[in-house]
Structure formats: C-alpha cells, structure tokens
Amino acid sequence: MEATPRLIASDIDGTLLRDDHSLSAHTAAVLTRIAGRGTPVVLVTGRPIRWLRTVYDQLAEPLPAVCANGAVVYDPVNDEVLRADPLAPELLAEVARRLRAEVPGVRLAVEIVDSRQMRHEADYPLRWDADEAAIRVVETPDELHSMPAVKLLARAEEHPDPERFTALVAGAVAGLAEATHSSYSGLVEISAAGVTKAAGLAWYCHRLGVDASDVLAFGDMPNDVPMLTWAGRAVAVANAHPAVLAVADDVTSANSVDGVATYLEKVFGVD
Structure with missing residues (x-):
C-alpha cells in the first residue's frame, strides 16, 4: 500500500486498548481526527455487541463495528445490526x-x-x-x-x-x-464456516465501495489473521501473538504505549 488508506480497521482488546481495557485519551483523539477527516474507522472484534459500550464510552463518537469475529456488522449510531451470519x-x-x-x-x-x-x-x-x-x-x-x-x-x-x-x-x-x-x-x-473477521470486514467495505488494497488493519491475536491477510496493509502491535507477527507487513509499538495511534499519526500526518 503506497497511497493513504481509505479505511482503518482495528481489533480492540490487546491492540487498541491498553491491558487494563482502557482507551488512552491520545488514541481516542487520533481516531476522532482521522474519522473527522473522512476516513472510516471500523472496530473489528471478537466482542459481542453488549461489550462495546465500555469502548464507546471512551470515544467522542461511537464507531461502526464488526463483532463476534465477523458474524455481526453493527451500526452503533442507530443501534442497528446491518448483517448477521449465525450458526443455524x-x-x-x-x-x-x-x-x-x-x-x-x-x-x-x-x-x-x-x-x-x-x-x-x-x-x-x-x-x-x-x-x-x-x-x-x-x-x-x-x-x-x-x-x-x-x-x-x-x-x-x-x-x-x-x-x-x-x-x-x-x-x-x-x-x-x-x-x-x-x-x-x-x-x-x-x-x-467462512465467517471470519475478514469476511465481515469485506462485506462492510464492499458496502462503502472500499477495496481490500485500500484497508489498513491492526491486530494482535490469531482471530485477527484472516483480516490481516485480507487487508492491503497489515500491522501487528509489538505484543502480538507469533501467528500475527508472521503475517504482518509491519509492526508498531505495543498496545500499552498507543502503538496503533503512533502508527496512524505517521501515516496520516496527524499529532
């Protein structure tokens, strides 16, 4: 990926949040600035919808989310499930x-x-x-x-x-x-079968008209691997599982020191 990404996708726990499950004011501010400039930021998580409130409470505005490892695509503004792909x-x-x-x-x-x-x-x-x-x-x-x-x-x-x-x-x-x-x-x-973070994010990106090659994704654990291999640029935090480090295009600093925010500041030129 050489051009500026058209969409940011990030895992939550172990990636965006610190180890105490808090979102730093610095990271929250960076996400707000990037979204405010018109680049969508999507949370892609294994969390269920009911666990998102603790994250949204730390953001200026709630962000769309691909939940349950890709099985649910959620619009928090309207409290609406846009897509669900359950086990029958x-x-x-x-x-x-x-x-x-x-x-x-x-x-x-x-x-x-x-x-x-x-x-x-x-x-x-x-x-x-x-x-x-x-x-x-x-x-x-x-x-x-x-x-x-x-x-x-x-x-x-x-x-x-x-x-x-x-x-x-x-x-x-x-x-x-x-x-x-x-x-x-x-x-x-x-x-x-076939339901992964990559599949859920791909559906959402198709809805927005964003290609995989234009997506910058961050993760730390094995459930992030499908998303990271699908995205145009895959970034692991330094604390990531070996399986994630093996597929990442780049590595940023750990979740405990705002690794995602630091990387985004370099890519988008915000501080």
Whole structure:
C-alpha cells in the first residue's frame, strides 16, 4: 500500500486498548481526527455487541463495528445490526455433539440475538459479565442450540494450553465451522464456516465501495489473521501473538504505549 488508506480497521482488546481495557485519551483523539477527516474507522472484534459500550464510552463518537469475529456488522449510531451470519440451530446442534464427543471436559456457551444475549451451561466458567441480565444458564444442554447463535464458545479446564485446545476443537468441527482464539485464557470461539473477521470486514467495505488494497488493519491475536491477510496493509502491535507477527507487513509499538495511534499519526500526518 503506497497511497493513504481509505479505511482503518482495528481489533480492540490487546491492540487498541491498553491491558487494563482502557482507551488512552491520545488514541481516542487520533481516531476522532482521522474519522473527522473522512476516513472510516471500523472496530473489528471478537466482542459481542453488549461489550462495546465500555469502548464507546471512551470515544467522542461511537464507531461502526464488526463483532463476534465477523458474524455481526453493527451500526452503533442507530443501534442497528446491518448483517448477521449465525450458526443455524441444526448446524449448531451437530457442532455441539461433536465437541461433547471428541473434546473431554468441554463446556459450552452461545452468543444469541446478534450477540446481545448469552446462554451457557451451568459449569461453563464465566469471566466478564456473569451478573448481566442478558446472561442466563440453560436448563438443558439442548437449549443451547434451540435458536441461531452468532458464536459458540468452548472452554475446558482440563486443557490449559490455548494453542493445543484450539487445535483440538478445530479438528472436531472441521468441515462444519471456524474455530479460533483471541486470548490466552483457554477460550475457543466457533463461528459458521467462512465467517471470519475478514469476511465481515469485506462485506462492510464492499458496502462503502472500499477495496481490500485500500484497508489498513491492526491486530494482535490469531482471530485477527484472516483480516490481516485480507487487508492491503497489515500491522501487528509489538505484543502480538507469533501467528500475527508472521503475517504482518509491519509492526508498531505495543498496545500499552498507543502503538496503533503512533502508527496512524505517521501515516496520516496527524499529532
């Protein structure tokens, strides 16, 4: 990419946000200036819609988002889902059956209603939002796949190595769904076949008339790899997973020191 990018796409956690999940005033200001000059800035994240408010509260204006690893494209201004690509109940049931049969100790949860709600098995270990009204334990395992889900979540305390656990889950769902991970906590995220951050971002860019070659993308974890290989210029933060560093065209400083903002200032000449 030699020309100025026509669209900026950035992962959130571990990339745009600092390790305490805060967005620095510096980074927020840079994003605001670039968007104000007419270059779209899109958040591309594994987060569900209900987890975006904590980010939007730190921005001058909310930014469009590709959520749930590409399964949901969200317009925050109108609180509107522009596109959703969920796992159908029949497919979800088969994926869950395979996981229970082939992955010892697996615990499952689903993101439903375009990721505004979550349902989980009783022994599924919750992290961020255990107390939210949108989160509920299912009464029977079959309830997990009674309606479309934009993401199936798998955890297993018996498999502490995230790389090996992801490989195990990916093998179990091969040919049916996509499996990836975006943290080191032992969580594997499963989407419908072909649903990735790249696919969701490509749909949004097509809507705006922006080619992949004109996109500058930032990321840090394996779920960012499809987006980074699709974009015209891929930038990893210094703290990125080795799989991301391997595909990146460039590396900026770490998320803890405003690596994305620093890179954008150089590209766009803003400070």
